[in-house]
Amino acid sequence: MFTHMRTHEEPARLTVVPPGDGQTGDLGSIGVQFKLWGRDTGGAFAVVEHPFPVGALVAPHLHTHEDEFSIVTEGEIGFRSGDREVVLGAGGYIAKPRGELHAMWNAGSTPARMIEIISPAGFEHFFREVAEAVADGTATEEQGAELIDRYGLSFPEAAWLPDVIARYGLDPG
Numbered sequence: 001m002f003t004h005m006r007t008h009e010e011p012a013r014l015t016v017v018p019p020g021d022g023q024t025g026d027l028g029s030i031g032v033q034f035k036l037w038g039r040d041t042g043g044a045f046a047v048v049e050h051p052f053p054v055g056a057l058v059a060p061h062l063h064t065h066e067d068e069f070s071i072v073t074e075g076e077i078g079f080r081s082g083d084r085e086v087v088l089g090a091g092g093y094i095a096k097p098r099g100e101l102h103a104m105w106n107a108g109s110t111p112a113r114m115i116e117i118i119s120p121a122g123f124e125h126f127f128r129e130v131a132e133a134v135a136d137g138t139a140t141e142e143q144g145a146e147l148i149d150r151y152g153l154s155f156p157e158a159a160w161l162p163d164v165i166a167r168y169g170l171d172p173g
Contacts, residue, residue: 015040022049025131029056029173032131038121046124051113052077052106057170060103060161064152066123068096068116070104075112078105078168080160101156105170126151 015036022033027050036047052075060080070079072092079086079094081102088094096102106112118124129147133139148155165172 032127045119046121055171056106058104060158061155062101063098071115076108078107
């Protein structure tokens with residue numbers, strides 16, 4: 001006979017985020033709404049939502065610490081990861097592995113939105129720090145470089161970027 005016993009573990013903490021709730025911020029080209037922090041998931045993952053205004057572009061970058069999984073919930077969002085490009089509408093999913101150059105953009109003529117699952121958690125704090133600096137008006141190039149380094153990001157040049165900007169009428173910021 002098998003019995004499951006909880007001995008020294010505490011019950012998992014229930015986290016509830018009603019629709020529309022969660023701290024919001026401006027990241028420059030897109031926004032962020034925080035849904036689940038690493039502290040809510042034992043560090044396994046974090047969840048944020050990103051609104052993409054028309055013309056918004058997230059510049060090509062790569063992560064060294066985390067993978068990202070995106071789910072489009074409104075509009076159309078274009079993704080380029082490595083040498084693959086796709087435009088997804090509401091209900092589309094994509095996995096963007098760490099170490100692979102990727103970019104995202106609003107590929108349509110209406111605002112778009114996506115859910116981003118970050119694994120493991122931690123990168124949500126990058127978004128928080130950027131949003132705080134943008135809100136305070138204190139963002140500097142030096143601060144940006146320090147954040148990029150601390151969170152293991154890089155922004156290599158992408159030869160394909162001018163073509164994507166031209167095809168979708170994006171604002172390169």
